[in-house]
Amino acid sequence: MVTLSDARIDELITEDVPYIDLTSHILGVDAQPGEMEYFTREACVLAGGEVASRIASKLGCTVACILPDGTELEAGQTFMTLRGTAAQLHQAWKVCLNVFDHLSAVATKTRMMVDAAHAANPSCEILTTRKSMPGVKDLLVEATIAGGAFPHRLGLSETVLVFDHHLSFMGGIDAFIERLPQIRSRCIEKKLFVEVNAEQALALAWHNAACTRACAASRGAVAWAGVDGVQLDKVAIDELAELVDNLRALDPRLTIIAAGGVNPGNAGEYAATGVNGLATTAPFTAKPIDMSVRMRRLG
Structure with missing residues (x-):
């Protein structure tokens, strides 16, 4: 597992959430409690869970469950569930999703190569x-x-x-x-x-x-x-x-x-x-x- 500093996690958050979730605030739903499930539409190897968990926690969300990195996911499978207020969930939404879909893509392509190499040697x-x-x-x-x-x-x-x-x-x-x-x-x-x-x-x-x-x-x-x-x-x-x-x-x-x-x-x-x-x-x-x-x- 790669060690990321708190400053690095803050940097990832600030890129998408420089201040507040303005939309939730304007709509007046920012304090309402809710739950958010992350799922994949295609089979893949999961990566980015540790990073996403730290991002979500920094934003005040509770990580109810998450599958470990390296898990082979099937299409439609849920791999992380967060709980928090509407504002907290919306702040975590895209930051964590971007981490998951990009890193899982790299992990999936990597696993293809590892499996192919190990099958031959x-x-x-x-x-x-x-x-x-x-x-x-x-x-x-x-x-x-x-x-x-x-x-x-x-x-x-x-x-x-x-x-x-x-x-x-x-x-x-x-x-x-x-x-x-x-x-x-x-x-x-x-x-x-x-x-x-x-x-x-x-x-x-x-x-x-x-x-x-x-x-x-x-x-x-x-x-x-x-x-x-x-x-x-x-x-x-x-x-x-x-x-x-x-x-x-x-x-x-x-x-x-x-x-x-x-x-x-x-x-x-x-x-x-x-x-x-x-x-x-x-x-x-x-x-x-x-x-x-x-x-x-x-x-």
């Missing part, structure tokens, strides 16, 4: 990238986790991931490999990954194998100076399986991630090649789920 995980809409990373991470995926990389400060742009500043892959002992010594508690093409991946795997042999021959006197994993960018599926086999033959410990163009339609095929993970942005483009509410007066 139970050891292959879906990893969602940082290529998401600015300003909503926390909500999208919440949704992808509800769908069964893991965040690939939450930001530049988190993981040592070398891209082709970095290699160009260093003089290319050969220069990078030459400097790996120094680079490795600075990765004290972080894993070192490199995004590469097929040829570069094989060069790194050869280097890893040589490092392993040198360490064994020296009985640990020589520090291991390889990479922990490679991210294969836009390698065609029909080439990937053979490449994975070749990389594993050189370095069985190497973590292999496929990236570039991975989507619900091909996730299973990519996973079947034997990679450890699939890095993807696909869940972030999910179409919002069709959800709605029913309100009624109490008393």
